[in-house]
Amino acid sequence: MSININKGNTETPTRLLNIAFRVDASLHIGSGHVMRCLTLAAAIRKAANVNITFFCRDATGNSNENIIQSGFELVRMAPPKNTIDLKNYSSWLGTSIDDDCEEFLKLTAGKNYDLIVIDHYAIDNHWHNKVKSITKKIMVIDDLANRKHNCDLLLDQTYQCSTVKYSHLINNHTKLLLGSSFALLRPEFLDFQKASIVKKERTLLIMFGGTDPDNLTLQVLARVIKLKYFERINVILNKTAKNVKSVFNFALCHKKVFLHISPSNIAEIMSTATLAIGAAGTTSWERCALGLPAVVIVQADNQREIANALQLAEVIRFISIAEIEGKLIKEIEFWQNRLKLSNDVHKNCINICDGKGTVRVTNEVLKVIE
Template structure:
């Protein structure tokens, strides 16, 4: 299914650029990779005359419908043939790397692209080499830095990401876009930035993004409901989250809890919050762009380094899943006391991510394919 997106009045090139995205989402992987690719695709489409196609596996709990609703063409790849082990990134394809690249080439049906964008922890230079004959340029979105890439452009939106992180993993000609200045955020986060900083409500936001397979939402909500400081608790969950019903039932029993399932106005909801409790990852940059401090639950080892850096920058406090019962309320109370002071927490957040990253990345993409 393909739907045309209305272009802005920005001056566009005369010729049509063809761009392909290879990215997956599922109940286990979550939706973060697809959502940041959609943000980039939308930014590019507003600045140029492009035809964009997403190639995604038809996995359980995927976010493929979001691609169609955003107005882009979706080509469904076969469902995963093997079980995904979250600790083993090479398993995230649900197929062998050779099978995945061969299927991708078959589905492209002899087409040629100006750019292929890959956002997948299981794909490396071997996959790139197999498909490079059908594209002029290749871009990789990554943050693990645990494998080699044969690409022309690499994006890692990790805060304070150093060049040395990828020096031995890319070619000499590879252009690196590193750091939270390039965080892929939708335009509405910039739109609601001022409103968020001026907020007056004592509202708590609970948002773990994606599918929340560990049901951290309900675990945190059960503790947070005891906090008298907050007059309102907004909870955001994806409709594909397997524990939606249990959270819904809890919200029905508590008047100050408001559950938002796959809302289209996430930035607006987030902008009303005084404090957030949630996950690491892309949501970190969304919160920073809105000047929103947070208590972050670290769910994977690869999140700990960035969480520590953001804590040192005084925009989050982080704990592990095992520490929720013991430390969550203490960390929330820390922020309650800190925010009563006339401090620079909001400015600290925005200095890390100003919300203009997707525009910067789209401009760099267009430079390399023109």
């Protein structure tokens, strides 16, 4: 049943595979975990005969509608009981790990799975051990490396991620997929790569993930709107973002600001940009695949290491939230001058992430469950 989707193999396995995803999204934790799981799920569905079910807590600001619109079965878990503390990852379930696992097992209704994929900072080997009886294999998507995992496949798409990071947290049989060459990006980022590199427009992109809980979009807009260099400013926000109405009103007052709410053509919109201002995380790999340099605003301490590495690779410049007022315009001017001198920046970006990571991960997933 081995399928190499790199070669366009259209063979379909006769046995129906059952795969479950355990992942959450909310106003607090954002939508990035769900979005990358949807990307992987779509690629697996295209390559294999498979039934895929998402198990997600019904939190405020969830991405459940995106899952349903993508054509996947959704099982809604109970809303969070407890307050989520962003600095305390174990609280991100909104309940205890035992209660979450018991609810998951009850909702599976006695089903057995070929694979359970877990993308959740609050879930560790304790949860994995409890679900081992209903699945042949377990896959974990992580980047924190702050807890133990009992899994068969572990994906960390962080740039320059090494095996040392997880050596004390996994079993001997765990296969590691490490580095930005495994970044889970939708196919359209590769489709728009060439067009993005040759673009000539003076367009700025502002994109701080789906929900932008810190309202960075408005903070940035208030400063860049005065710049004459950019002829157009594209802003991308999810419709569940709590400040979407304020950004909408800002865009109404400024002709060169265009707000895109939950667009289906994110890669196309991004490909028209000369420069981006945004967050660390998954969007870093999306920008790199499009050859798009950026000013990144670090929102958490765990983002600093990767931001520093990407700055050394000359694909981003990063600042903290506290530095927006004093440094943002200076960093934009840095990129304006740098891009006039050389096109190497675009090559540097694509060397970090070529946009083919989803294909690589999908092939490894099918190998594990064959």
